[in-house]
Amino acid sequence: MEQKVKGYTLLNTEYIKEIDSNVHLYEHDCTKAKILYMQSEDPHKTFGIAFRTPPHDSTGVAHIIEHSVLCGSRKFPLKDPFIELSKGSLNTYLNAMTYPDKTIYPISSQNDADFHNLMDVYLDAVFFPNIYKNDYILMQEGWRYHLENENDPLEYKGVVYNEMKGAFSSPEEVGFRKIKEALFPDTTYHNESGGAPEAIVDLTYEDFLAFHKKYYHPSNSYIGLYGDMNIEEVLTFIDEEYLSHFEYQEVDSKVAMQKPFDTPKVVDTYYSVAEDRPNQLYVSANWVVGETVDRELMVGLSILEYLLLETPASPLKKALIKAGIGEDVFGAFQTHLKQPIFSVMAKNVGEENKERFYEVIDTTLHTLVKEGIPKSLLQGALQVKEFELREGDFKGYSKGLLYYIGTMKSWIYDEDPNIYLRYEDLIDSLQAKKDTGYFEELIEKYLLNNSHHVKMMIHPKVGLDAAIEEKVQKKLEAIKASWTPEQIKACVEKTRAFNQMQKEPDSLEALLSIPLLKKEELDKESMFPRYETRQKEGTSYIITPIFTNQIAYINYFINLEGVPDKSLPYLGMLVGMLSKLDTASYDYEDLSMAIDQHLGGIEFHIQSMHDVKNPAAYKKMFVVKIKALIDELKDQVKLVHTIMNETLFEDRNRIREIIKEMKSMMEMSLSSEGHKIAYSMLLSSFSPAEAFDETTKGLSFYQTVREIDENWDAKQDEVIENLKEAYQFFMNRKRYTIGLTVDEERVTECMDCTYDALSKLEEEEIVEHKIPFTSHSMKMGLIYPGNVNYVAMGYNFKKLGFDYHGGLVLLKSILSMDYLWNEVRVKNGAYGCFADFRKSGNMFFVSYRDPNVEKTLDIYRQIPEYVASLELSERELLQYLIGTISSMDFPYTASTEGYTAQVYALVGTTKEDIQSIRDDIFNVDNEILRSFAEPIKKVLEQDQYCVFGNTVSIPQNEALFEETLKI
Template sequence: MKLEVNKIYHGFNLLEEYEIKEIQSIARVFIHEKSGARLLHLENADDNKVFSIGFRTPPSDSTGVPHIIEHSVLSGSRKYLTKEPFMDMAKGSLKTFLNAMTFPDKTIYPIASRNEKDFFNLMDVYLDAVFYPKIYDIPEILMQEGWHYELYDKNDDITYKGVVYNEMKGAYSSPERLLYQEITKSLYPDTCYQYSSGGDPDVIPELTYDAFLEFHRNFYHPVNSYIYLYGNGNIEKQLDFINKNYLSNFDKINIDSHVEIQKPFEKMKEVETYYPISKDENDENSTYLSLNFVLGESTDPEIYLMKSIINQLLIESSAAPLKKSLIDAGIGEDILAITSGGIQPSFGIVAKNTSLDKKEQFKEVVFSTLKKLTKEGIDKKLIEACINIAEYDLREASKYPTKGIMYNKTCLDSWLYDSHPTTHIQYEETIRNLRSKIDTNYFEKFIEEHIINNNHSSLVIMKGKKGLGDEKRKILEKKLSDYKNSLTDEEIETLIQKNTKLKEMQLSPDTPEAKATIPKLLISDVEPKAKVIPQEIIKDKEVTILYHDIFTSKIAYVDFLFDISMVDEELIPYVNLLTEIIGKVDTETMSYSQLSNEIYVNTGGIDLATEVYIENGNDKIYYPKLIIKGKTIGDKTISFINLVTELITASKIEDEKRIKELIQRTKSRLEMSIFDMGHLVSSKRTASYFSPGERYKEILKGLDFYWFICDINNNFENNSEEILSNLRKVYDMIFNINNLIISFTGAKDDFHITRENLHFVTSKLNTEKLEPKYYNFVETKLNEGILSSANVQYVSKGYNFNTLGYKYHGNMLVLSTILSADYLHNRIRARGGAYGCGISFERSGNVTALSYRDPNLKETIDVYDSIADYVKNLNLDTDDLTKYIIGTISKLDYATTPHMESQIAVRNYICHISQNDIQNERNEVLSTKLSDIVSLSQLLDDIMKENYCCVLGNENKIKENEYIFNKLVPLKK
C-alpha cells in the first residue's frame, strides 16, 4: 500500500516511509496530530499480525505500581464489563499472542492474531483497557491484583494476599533476581533503575490506592504512548479504528516521563548484601561476586550490539578467555554474565558459589586478564564467531515464534529514548562495520574504555545467610500483628467486610449483560482443517531422513536424533550430562576454545539436548533420544557436517579438570532454573510417580538428574575415574547408526547438499546392534514435599487416565481450557493469589494440575479435589462453550518458528501421531458438546482420588502440612 509522506491519514501524520531489507518490511512512522500518540507501522507479508501499545512508565519507588497497573487495567474497562476481559479474550480468541509486560522503564500490551476479526477485537479490548480501566470505580481490583490485608475472622491472623505480591515473592526466591536488583541499584542510584518496577515484596504493601490511580493518570495518556502495528493488515483500516474509537477523544498534554541518565561515577562503588538459604543448606561457598560496568547508551547501535558480543566474547562462549581465567583460578563454581537494558546498558561478570575471601583475587583476575587481552590482542576468530552469534540472533528474531513481538521490543530500545524507532532492526550496516573492525584493535579498545578504565562500575557482594528467611518472616508476622493490634473492633469488622466483598466479586459469575460486551468469534471463523507440516520420509540404508520443505530465510536446520534406549538405567543421567560436555571439551584435533570458534564461524550454533517421546495413547512405551541440533547457511554445510562428525567421534572425555568445571556449571544453571520453572518441576515429578515415560524423563533431566549432578559434583575427587569411565561408555554407545533419524528443515538445494555429504557423519558411527534395555519402573506414590528457601509453592496433583480405563479425546482439551481459564483461575489465582495455574490432558493419558508462585498449599490441593464436582454441575450456554472451543483451537494453532514446525512433525513421526489423528482431534474439539464435558467429571474424580501429588516450596509451609506427604526431601541435599 502506497502512502504519501507529510499527509494526514485518519488523524495520523505520516512522517517517514522507507524499506527495511533486514526484515523485508516497509516502515512508516506516524504522529497523531490531536493526541500526540506515536505510531510505528511495519508492513510485510506476515499474516501473523501484531498490535501493541506501550507507555513510558519510570517508577519512583519499589511498590511495583507499574506492574500492578499492568495487571489491573486488564480487569474491566468502559466497554468491556466482565471482571477480567483479558481472561475472557484468552478463553475465546484465536490469538497467537496475548499478554502484557512490565520492564524497568516501560509497560507494553502486545497482541497477535492471524484472524482479522479477532485482531480488531483484541486491539479494541486492549485500547479500552489502558485508556478507560475500571480501576477508578472498583478498588477491589488493586486488592486482587496488587495486595491487600486478608482477614475473614476476627480471631485469625492478618496476612498479605495479591497476585503481584505473590508473583514477586516467587521472583525474589531466585538469588540471581536479587543479585540483578542489587546490581541495578548500585549502577543507577539516581534514576528509575534503582527501583524494582516489578515490585519488592517488602515494599509492595506501601502502595496506596491514591498512588496507584495517580500513576495511571500520570502516564497512561496517548501523548506518552508508543503504538506499533506489524504484518499484512490494512493500515488505513487500522489507523481509522484507533483514531475514531480512541485517540480522537484526547488532546495533547504535557507529561514528564523522561528517563534520566545516571551521571558517571568518580570511582567504583562497592555493595554488600545477603540472600536467604534454607536451614539444611550448606552455606560454604554460597557467595556471589559481581563486577558491573555501564557501557554507554542504548541508542548507539554499536553499543547496543556490543553488549551481546562482549557477553559472548568474555563469558558465554566456550572460548571466552575471561571465563577460562576465572575458572582456572578457582574463583567460583560457575561464571555468569548479567546484562541490563534500559537507556544505559550494563555488562556484569559474576562468580557464583564462591567465598568472600576471593573478592580481591576475583578483581585481580578480571582486570589482569582484560589488560592482557588488550595488550596481546583478542583471537580474531573468536571475535568473528561472537559477531556471527549476534547476527543469527537478529536474523532469527532470537528464535521467537511471533517475530513481530520481538521487533516491537527491539524498536522500543531506541524509540523509548527519543531516538529513531527502527535503529536496531536496521542492523546490517552495524554488523558490517563491526566485521570490518575485526582486524583492527577496536574490540580491545572497547574493553579498555568501557570496562578496564570505566569508573561507572560496581562490585556487588551477595552472601547466602541461613535463617534470613525466618528472620524476614518473623519481622513480617510482627508487623502484621502490630497492625492488627492497632485496629479498633470497628476497623477489623470493616476489613473483614472488604475481604468478603472482594471474595464475592471473585467468585460471583459475570452477568449475562457484562458477558455480552465481550467480542465473540463464531465456529465459522475457525479454519476446520488442521495444518499439515510438510514432511518427506526417506529411508536411506540404516538411517531415516525427515525432510521439511519450509521457508527458513536461507538457514538450514539439521537435527540428528540418536536412540539411547540401550543405556543401562544407572547410566541414564550420564546421557544428559554428555549434552553439557560435548562441544565444550577438546577433540582429537582441536582445543575446546578452537572448537567453539569453528562452530560459530561456520554455523549458527550446534546444541545438544535430550528428549523422551511418549507413544500416542500409551505412556508405557517411549522413545528416548539424544539430539544434536545445528543451523547453518548453505555454503557452510560441509563445514557443519565435519564439525558434527568431530563432536560425536573425536571428543576427548579424559580431562578431569575440564569435566569437573562443566559439572559445576551444569549444577549452577539447573539451580538458576528451578524456581522459574517450579510448576514444571513439581508437575513432572508428580507424573514420574505413575508414568514410566515420565519416570525415565525424571531420571534423564528432572529433579533426579539435578540430585545426580549435585552428588557427582560433591564427590568428584573420590569418584572421578568412575564418572569419566561412565561418560566414555555412554559416549561410545549412543553415537550409533541404529535407529538414527536425521531431520532437515530448509530449501531443497540446501537439502541436496546436506544429503550428499551425510556419509561423512554416518560412515564414522558405531554399527554394533544394541538391544534396548528394559526398565522396571513401578508405580510408586512418593508424594514428596520438596523443601526449599522459596517464599511460595508449586503445587501439583495428577494421574494417568489410560490406567483407569479411559481413552484420549479432543474434548479433554476443551475441558483443560475451561478449568485453567475459569475454575482454577478464579480459585487459585484470583482468590488464592497464585501467579498462575492450569491443568493438562496429554495423549499419553497423563493428567497434571499445577500452580505457579502459589502462597497456598493445602487450599490448592482442596481446589484440585473439588474439580470433579465443578465439572459435574457445569452449566454453559452455547456462547460460552463456543468461546472455550475457539480458545482451545488457538492452543492447537500456536505460533511457531520454521524449526519448531519441523520439531513438531518429527515428534508426531516418532510417537506415531498421524495427520488423521491430528485432524480427528481438531474435529473432536470443534464438535464438543456440554454433555461431553460434564461426562468427564467421573474421570477427574477418579484421577484426584488416586491422590498422587508433589509440592516444591517453602520448607516451613511444607512442614506445617507434613501430613499431606509421604516423604519430605530437601531440594539441596
C-alpha cells in the same frame, strides 16, 4: 504507496530492507501520540501500545496497573476481559509487560476480525479502565488486608504481592535487583518497577490512580502496528474511538541520566539458604555502559560479552574458572534500560577468593587490550551475531511483535524507532572494525577505565526467608493490635464483601461485550507439518523440503534403546559436556571457535517420546540439533561427527569444571521452574517415560550431579568410565535417524553429506532392553529456600481404564481459565495455575508462585464436582473452542515445522490422529464435558501430589507428606 491519514501527520517513511517493510512514523495531530506502522505483506499482524512509566518508589505501582487495567473497562465491563480474550480469541500473542521505565501491551493475530477485537479491548483497557470506580481491583491485583473472622490473624494477599515474593527467591534475582539499585542511586532505576514485597503494601489507592492518570495518556503513548492491513481504517478507528477523546497533555515522563560515579562502589547484600554450606557467596562486577540508543555500541558490547563469557573458549570465563574462583561464571548485558548494565558474576565463591575475582578480571582484560583479542574468537562471535540477526527465527511469534518491542530501545527515549530495525550496515561496520582495535578499545573504555562500577557481593544467610516472613507476621500483628474493634470489624466486612465480589459472575450483558468469531470462521482442518521419509543405505531420513533462506537445519536422533539404567544419568551429563571437551581433531577452545565460525548453533537434548497408542511404551532419544548456512554444510557435518565420535574424556579438570557449571545452571533455574519440578517429580512416580526424563534431566538428575561434584575425589574414576561407556552408544550407525529441513534443491546434497559421515560408524544390532518400572505412591514435599510454593497433583487416567478424548484439550482451557484461575489465582493469590491432560494419559494440576499448600490441594479435589455440573451456553462453548483452536494453530517457522514433523514421524503420529482430536474438540458438548468428571475423580482419589515449597510452608503442612526432601 501513499499513507497519509486524516487526523495524523506523516513524519517519515523509510523502506527497511532487513524487515522487508515500508516503515511509516505518524503523529496524532491533537494529542501528539506517536504511531509506527511497519507495512508488510505478512498476514501475521501485531498491535502494541506502550507508555513511559518511570516509578518514583518500589511499591510496584507500574506493575500493578499493568495487571489492573486488564480487569474491566468502559466498553468491556467484565471483571477480567484479559482472561475472556484468552478463552475465545485466535491470538498468537496476548500479554503485557512492565519494564523498569515503560509498560507495553502487545497482541498478535492472523485473523483480521480477531486482530481488530483485540486492539479494541486493549485500547479501552489502557485509556478507560474500571480502576477509577472499583477499588477492589487494586485489592485483588496489588495487595489487601485479608481478615475473614475477627479472631483470625491478619494477612497480606494480592496477585502482584505474591508474584514478587516469588520473583526474588533466587540469589541471581536478588543480586540483579540490588545491582540496579546500587548503580542508579539518583534515578528511576533505583526503584523496583515490579514492586518490592515490603513496599507494595505501602501503595495507596490515591497514588495508584494518580500514576495511571499521569502516565496513561495518549500524549505519552507509543503505538506500534505491523503487517498487512488497511492502515487508514485502523488509524481512523484508533482516532475516533480513543485518541479524539483526549486533548494534548504535557507528561513529564523522561528518564533522567544517572551521573557517573567518581569512584567505584562496593555493596554487600544477602539471600536466603536452607542450611549453611561453604562457598555459597556470589561475587559480581557491574558497569554502566553508554546508552541503549547507540545501536552499534550495544551490538559491539553484546559481541564482547559473548566472546568474553559465553563459550568454552571465552578468555575471561576461562581465567576465572582456572583460578578456582567459583563453580560457575556467567555474564549479563541488560539493554532494556536507557543506560545498560554489563555484569560479570561468579557463583559459589570461597570468601578467600572474592578479591581475587576482581584481580583476575582486571589482569585478563588488561592482557586482552595489550595483546589483542584472538582473531578467530572475535570472528566467531561476529558470525554468531550475524547469523542470529539474519535468521530471524522468532519461534512462531509474529515478527512484528519482536520488531515493535525492539523499537522501544530507542523510541521510548525520543530517538529514531528504526535504529533497532536495521542491521546490515551495522554488521559491515563491525566487520570492518574487527582488526582496528575497536573491541579492545571497548574493553578499555567501558570496563577497565569506567568508574561507574559496582562490586557486589551477595552473601548467603541461613533462614533469611523465614526471618522475613516472621517480620511480616509481627508487623501484621502490630497493625491489628493498633486497630479499634470497629476497625477490625470493618476489615472483616471489607474482606467478606471482597470475597463476595469475586464469587459473583459477570452479567450476561458484560460477557456479550467481548466480540467473538463465528464457528464457521474457524478452520476445521488441523495443521500438520509437511514431510517425507527416505532411506539411504539403511539410514532413515525425515525431510521437510521448504524455503529456509539457505539455512540447513539438521537434527540427529539417536535411539537409546538397550542402554542400561546406570548409563542414563551419564547420557544426561553428556548433554552439558559435548562440544566443551577436547576431541581427536580439536582442543575444546579451538572446537568452540570452529563452531562459532561455521554453525548458527548447536544444541543437545535428551528426551522421552511417548507412544500415544501405548502408554507403557516410549522412545528414549538423544537429540543433536544444528543449523548453519548451506554453504557451511561440509563443516557443519564434520563438526558434528567430531563431537559425537571423537570426544576425549582425559582432561579430568575440565570435566570437573563442566560438572560444576551444569550444577550451577540447574540451581539457577530451580526457583523459576518450581512448577515443572513439582509436576515432573509427581509424574515420574507413575510414568516410565517421565521417570526416564527425571533420571536424565530432572531434579533426580540434579541430585546425581551434585553428589558427583561433592564427592569428586572418590568418584572421579567411576564417573570417567561411566561417561566413556555412555558415549559409546553414539558409535552405532543403526541408532541414527536424520531430520533435514532445507530448500528442496539442496536435499540430496544434505543427505549425501550426512551419510558420508555416518558411514564411518560401525553397525550393531540394537538389543531391546526392558527396564522394569514400578509405580509408587507420592506425597512429597520438596523444601527450597524461597517465599512461595508450587503445588502439583495428578495421576495417569489410562492406568485407571479411561481413554484419551480430544475434548480434554477443551476442558484444559476451561479449567485453566475459569475454575483454577478464579479459585487458585484470583481468590487465593497464586500467580498462576493450569491443568494438563496428555495423550499419554498423564493428568495433573499445578500452581505457580502460590502462597498456599493444603488449600490448593483442596481446590483440586473439588474439580470433579465442578466438571460434573458444567452447563455452558452455546456462546461459552464457542468461546472455549476458539481459544483452544488458537493454542493448537501456532504458526510454524521452517525449523519448528521440520522438528515437529520429525517427532511425529518417530512416534507414528499421523495427520488422521491429529485431525481426530480436532474433530473431537469441534464436537464437544456439555454431556461430553461432564463425562470427564469420572476419570478426574478417579485420578484425584489416588491422592498423589508433590509440592515444591518453602522452608515455612512444608514444615507447617508436615502431616500432608509421607516424604520431605531438602534441595
